[in-house]
Amino acid sequence: MFMSRVLRAVDHPYITGKGGRAANNSTPMQGLTMKSIKHHKALQPLFAIIGGGMVFVAAYIVRLAAFTTDVNWSKVKDPADTYGYYDGKQFKFLNPAGIDYSKAGLDRPKYTE
Known part of the structure; x- marks a missing residue:
């Protein structure tokens, strides 16, 4: 003081x-x-x-x-629900190659089954 x-x-x-x-x-x-x-x-x-x-x-x-998938804003406890949100969606900002993302991620095996 x-x-x-x-x-x-x-x-x-x-x-x-x-x-x-x-x-x-x-x-x-x-x-x-x-x-x-x-x-x-x-x-x-x-x-x-x-x-x-x-x-x-x-x-x-x-x-x-x-x-992005790096940040999770939802409070869902099951990670399959959280990370499965982007299955069949375009994640990249630009798509100059014209890749069809509608079937991307759907051929992965489901670990819950």
Whole structure:
């Protein structure tokens, strides 16, 4: 408690004066406000590309969490019900070879029988 009182009582020009750490930490960095983005034309494509990349990464993470067999959101105790959900369904995102997945997985032996 004593140490925190001492640190809050610091009134040195290096901390609170003009150009000090307190003033520098309260203003946003250059390039992070709309005014500075409009001024620096070279940063605009950078922000667009990075923002687009972040959107695609977020969409891919949502796809992985929702549509893969690695993540199980159901509370079914029998694993055959859980993993059998994808039998006869296309699991891949793209299918450039045109493979028919309607019969995929149906020829596997059933371990419960």
